[in-house]
Every structure is written in C-alpha cells, then in structure tokens.
Amino acid sequence: MTYNDPEKYCVRVKCNGNIGSGVLIAGETTFYVFTAAHCLGKKEPEIEDILIEKQNDYKSVFENIKIVAVKEFDYDKDYALIEIDFQREDRLFYQYNLAHQFIAQTDVKFCGYQGVNNGEYRPFPSKIITISDSSNCFKIKLTEGETFHQGGEFGRHIASGLSGSGLFTIRHNTPFLIGILNSVVEEQAWNNDINCCSVHHIENYFKSYIDLSDLNELRSWTENLEKTYIEKEIIAFKDSKSDFFEKLNRKNKVIYSDIEKANSITTRQIKRYLSMLQNIRLLENEAPHLYIKFKSIVAKYVNLVEEDYTRSVNKNNEALDLKQTLQNRLKDELDFLPIKMDIDFADFQIIEWLGMCTLNFTKND
Structure with missing residues (x-):
C-alpha cells in the first residue's frame, strides 16, 4: 500500500x-x-x-x-x-x-x-x-x-x-x-x-x-501538478544522474547558440526522456520481442554514431543538422514499433546518446 x-x-x-x-x-x-x-x-x-x-x-x-x-x-x-x-x-x-x-x-x-x-x-x-x-x-x-x-x-x-x-x-x-x-x-x-x-x-x-465539475479549473490544476511533478523529477534526475544531465546540456550549448535556449531545451529533453523511459519499460514487459529488436538496432548504430556523427563543428547548425539527419535515419529503421505508444523512439535514443556521449559534439575554437 x-x-x-x-x-x-x-x-x-x-x-x-x-x-x-x-x-x-x-x-x-x-x-x-x-x-x-x-x-x-x-x-x-x-x-x-x-x-x-x-x-x-x-x-x-x-x-x-x-x-x-x-x-x-x-x-x-x-x-x-x-x-x-x-x-x-x-x-x-x-x-x-x-x-x-x-x-x-x-x-x-x-x-x-x-x-x-x-x-x-x-x-x-x-x-x-x-x-x-x-x-x-x-x-x-x-x-x-x-x-x-x-x-x-x-x-x-x-x-x-x-x-x-x-x-x-x-x-x-x-x-x-x-x-x-x-x-x-x-x-x-x-x-x-x-x-x-x-x-x-x-x-x-x-x-x-x-x-471537479469545472473542466477549466481541473485542467489548470492538472497543468500545475504536472509542472511540479516535472520539476521534482528533473531535480531528482540531476541529483542522481548529474553526469548525464551535464553532458546533455554541454552538447545542447554546441547545437544551439543561445545559452538560455540550450538550458531550456535540456530541461524539456529530460522531461521527455523520463516520460518516454516509462514507455520503453512498458515495451520491454509487454512486447519483449519488439524490445529486443529495438535494442538490437540501437546496438548496431553505436559504432556508426561514434564514427560518422560525432565531431567538432565550426557552426551550431552543423551539429543540429547532423543530429536531425541521424534521428531521421534511425526513425526509419524503427518504424516497426507501435505508433499507439505515443513515443518517438528515435528521439529517446538521441537524447540518451547525447547524455552518454555516444553522440558527441564539440565546438572548434
């Protein structure tokens, strides 16, 4: 209980x-x-x-x-x-x-x-x-x-x-x-x-x-609850996986020229990552054959990501273009996964790779 x-x-x-x-x-x-x-x-x-x-x-x-x-x-x-x-x-x-x-x-x-x-x-x-x-x-x-x-x-x-x-x-x-x-x-x-x-x-x-009879008030309450929940989750995530958070934030500062925007995107990505992680676990429990296939494709991509996409860039949009190209390519390979789960598996994997430095961008000085 x-x-x-x-x-x-x-x-x-x-x-x-x-x-x-x-x-x-x-x-x-x-x-x-x-x-x-x-x-x-x-x-x-x-x-x-x-x-x-x-x-x-x-x-x-x-x-x-x-x-x-x-x-x-x-x-x-x-x-x-x-x-x-x-x-x-x-x-x-x-x-x-x-x-x-x-x-x-x-x-x-x-x-x-x-x-x-x-x-x-x-x-x-x-x-x-x-x-x-x-x-x-x-x-x-x-x-x-x-x-x-x-x-x-x-x-x-x-x-x-x-x-x-x-x-x-x-x-x-x-x-x-x-x-x-x-x-x-x-x-x-x-x-x-x-x-x-x-x-x-x-x-x-x-x-x-x-x-509870006022749908607008209930919606406002729900949004505040979600905001509070997300803030607590992000704080807990930063405390327990600060290295992941810092690495993801550092890559976003290369991808986006505006520091405030980079920080905001990092926060939104952590929110999405935590939400999508629950769906990944659901996939593992309820459709293990699909989960195994998903992880197999991800494993196949690891060397490719490190060799062909990780690099130093001169301009922010170079990193952004590389990230988007990789995400689109991965998305095509993962189209066998159920759409009704309402999750972009490619987006999830890109965020995870950025946080783990499998996908790494640095800026040429």
Whole structure:
C-alpha cells in the first residue's frame, strides 16, 4: 500500500456503544477526523467518550488517536468534525485534495469498518448517481459485483459501521476527498444505494478546494501538478544522474547558440526522456520481442554514431543538422514499433546518446 491510497486515511470511531468509520484530514495548523454525527450518538458527546483508532494496514493492531475537541456536530445533516492530536505520519495527510464540486457518474471509492467485521477495514468501489447542490449531499451506489444483500440479512445490517467512511475520487493518480457516507437507503439498502454528505459542510476549516465539475479549473490544476511533478523529477534526475544531465546540456550549448535556449531545451529533453523511459519499460514487459529488436538496432548504430556523427563543428547548425539527419535515419529503421505508444523512439535514443556521449559534439575554437 502506498501513501496515496484512500485506505491510509481510514479510522474506526467508537462512542457510547456506537461504531462507525471516519476519515483523517489535515488543516492548516491541526488535524481532524470527519465522520457521520450518528456514529457519536444523537447529541454531541464528551470527548472522553469518543475513541478513534487507526491501523497501518487492515491486519495491524489499532492505535489510539488523541482527541482535542468536537468542532462540528449536526445530527440532522449527519456530520461531525473532530479535532485530533496526530503527530506521527503527518506527511500522509498531504497526499490528497478536497473537492467540493463533482459530476454524476464519477467513479468513487470508500473504505470503512463494517459492523459484521469491524476488526479490519475494507474498501468498496462505487459510483455517484445523483447530486443535490442545495443540500450539499449526494447519492452513490456500489458498482457491479458489490452488494449489501448477503445471507438473507437486511442491507442496513451488513453496511452498519461504514457510516463516516471517507469517499474519494481519483484524478491523475491523486485522491480527492468529496464527502463521507451517511447511511444506506432504507433497511433493505435498495439498489445498494448510499446517502452521503459533501465536504462543503466543513469548508470553513480548509482553504484549498478543487472544483471537479469545472473542466477549466481541473485542467489548470492538472497543468500545475504536472509542472511540479516535472520539476521534482528533473531535480531528482540531476541529483542522481548529474553526469548525464551535464553532458546533455554541454552538447545542447554546441547545437544551439543561445545559452538560455540550450538550458531550456535540456530541461524539456529530460522531461521527455523520463516520460518516454516509462514507455520503453512498458515495451520491454509487454512486447519483449519488439524490445529486443529495438535494442538490437540501437546496438548496431553505436559504432556508426561514434564514427560518422560525432565531431567538432565550426557552426551550431552543423551539429543540429547532423543530429536531425541521424534521428531521421534511425526513425526509419524503427518504424516497426507501435505508433499507439505515443513515443518517438528515435528521439529517446538521441537524447540518451547525447547524455552518454555516444553522440558527441564539440565546438572548434
């Protein structure tokens, strides 16, 4: 399990004979558990009556979480927010975002403690089926293959304990908390439907929200996420393979006369190289015969590259022309590779050769 899994934020809530679930949230200066109010009883309880416990995985022992205060309790709307003292594993809180708007038919996932087996949590895949923006609530249903109708028992009995479970949707490998579970629909859990309330109820406690129904905002968020990811990857790449980075940058300063442009192109090439490297590994795993053929052609070119293309040049465009000629030649030989992988294998190989000095350009003084 990684820190990005919704299961990592799941807790068990006990209070005056009630058992439910909850989800961990990080505020600006403190931490909280968001849960269904009925998990705490019909009226706001004393903090000494509340027990919140967390597991590191579904088979590990429970560890108690210290409770500071009940910040919100609304039995009618069925939500509660509990401030906690949580010093360990702070970093896991910053792996997801909050989303206050979303669209129907979105795939979602929740994780909680069923009353029939409340000694370990269980994740459930589901889908949003309808939304009420005016009431800040929505309804989900379990996806095909999942059901609360088991062994002749009413659905409410099977689902008991799941109230308060955090409900997440995933965008670009990032979880977004959109709300919590309140209750199944009727005793029979008709159609495996579940009523939920959104994080909108506690929005005053948190500054950062994403509107998943606004495609422009989501696109902007995605671009910022990608930019941050790329910057981190490039820094990590420079730290671990600084020689590769420096050699590639030095060649680009020969190929391009403008130093700023050379630096910018090096950064973009590293970005492409890291992205394409994942596709190369995919090719190796899923089509090993094509990967072997690809590596065979690359190996055949090594001596040719060193003998016919590596040289000192008088002008920048000489190096650029040589690089482009080699790339086009290699591209023709690699046209058997799948286009649907959306990767220029020749471009990948040229970048790698430049970074390894198989392809080397120097400038005549």
